[in-house]
Amino acid sequence: MIQPFDDTYFMKKALQEAQMAFDKGEVPVGAVVVLKDQIIARAHNLTETLNDVTAHAEMQAFTAAADFLGGKYLKECTLYVTLEPCQMCAGASYWTQIGKIVYGAPEPQRGFVNLNTKLHPKTKVVSGVLGDECSKLLKKFFIEKRNLN
Amino acid sequence: MIQPFDDTYFMKKALQEAQMAFDKGEVPVGAVVVLKDQIIARAHNLTETLNDVTAHAEMQAFTAAADFLGGKYLKECTLYVTLEPCQMCAGASYWTQIGKIVYGAPEPQRGFVNLNTKLHPKTKVVSGVLGDECSKLLKKFFIEKRNLN
Numbered sequence: 001m002i003q004p005f006d007d008t009y010f011m012k013k014a015l016q017e018a019q020m021a022f023d024k025g026e027v028p029v030g031a032v033v034v035l036k037d038q039i040i041a042r043a044h045n046l047t048e049t050l051n052d053v054t055a056h057a058e059m060q061a062f063t064a065a066a067d068f069l070g071g072k073y074l075k076e077c078t079l080y081v082t083l084e085p086c087q088m089c090a091g092a093s094y095w096t097q098i099g100k101i102v103y104g105a106p107e108p109q110r111g112f113v114n115l116n117t118k119l120h121p122k123t124k125v126v127s128g129v130l131g132d133e134c135s136k137l138l139k140k141f142f143i144e145k146r147n148l149n
Numbered sequence: 150m151i152q153p154f155d156d157t158y159f160m161k162k163a164l165q166e167a168q169m170a171f172d173k174g175e176v177p178v179g180a181v182v183v184l185k186d187q188i189i190a191r192a193h194n195l196t197e198t199l200n201d202v203t204a205h206a207e208m209q210a211f212t213a214a215a216d217f218l219g220g221k222y223l224k225e226c227t228l229y230v231t232l233e234p235c236q237m238c239a240g241a242s243y244w245t246q247i248g249k250i251v252y253g254a255p256e257p258q259r260g261f262v263n264l265n266t267k268l269h270p271k272t273k274v275v276s277g278v279l280g281d282e283c284s285k286l287l288k289k290f291f292i293e294k295r296n297l298n
Contacts (some may be wrong), residue, residue, distance in 0.1 A: 054244070087237075088237050095202035
């Protein structure tokens with residue numbers, strides 16, 4: 001059976017968001033929040049534009065999803081994000097009680113996995129979905145940035 | 150020499166913010182960000198009012214302080230907060246590179262200390278300033294809430 005709405009499908013949507021960040025000169029990270037195969041929030045990193053280190057894609061996506069639902073908790077939702085969440089974003093996910101986190105590229109230094117950030121016990125994690133594409137966009141950003149400086 | 154602007158002075162200001170949260174039916178946590186003895190941001194927990202689990206006092210205070218300074222980093226600043234920060238807020242503090250965090254009441258279950266959230270290497274931590282007063286307000290809130298239900 002064909003499943004058009006799989007993890008790859010939604011990660012592509014998160015990658016589109018990451019590309020929007022890239023085009024603005026932001027570290028290219030994008031995220032979508034999905035509920036029952038529907039995207040209820042889209043966001044990309046805006047730390048430079050908003051001059052705010054808390055404006056990671058995931059933080060904005062959580063806020064937007066809760067706003068859409070009219071409830072603080074995202075128990076039935078899945079977060080798709082192109083880069084492994086940091087401590088702040090993983091810590092925020094704990095409070096949302098989100099059902100699932102799917103991320104693309106790993107972040108061994110500042111990601112929640114190696115830093116052992118505690119997720120909500122009901123949150124499942126899937127990693128590496130379109131990981132190469134997600135990494136490639138990030139690498140392209142940092143190479144271009146280095147060449148400009 | 151009398152030092153009117155010590156940690157106790159600024160924690161009292163954070164407690165005033167916590168009282169404002171209490172008066173709104175929010176878990177009473179307050180925060181201020183201080184730069185050279187000047188309060189540059191004040192905030193209190195607004196998770197219920199904004200229907201947003203990311204609306205902790207510290208997150209709002211970081212955003213407001215960066216907005217005030219016109220720069221993302223808070224290297225010369227001190228955060229005063231009535232409750233030990235959670236993983237999300239401590240994770241956010243990492244990105245702000247804040248110089249110092251002073252907190253009141255401990256939070257053994259969900260606080261950053263026992264959960265080993267990584268702070269920025271330059272961030273100093275002071276705990277227990279007006280700890281009893283900060284705890285008392287939180288306890289009062291939860292007792293009143295229990296009696297209402």
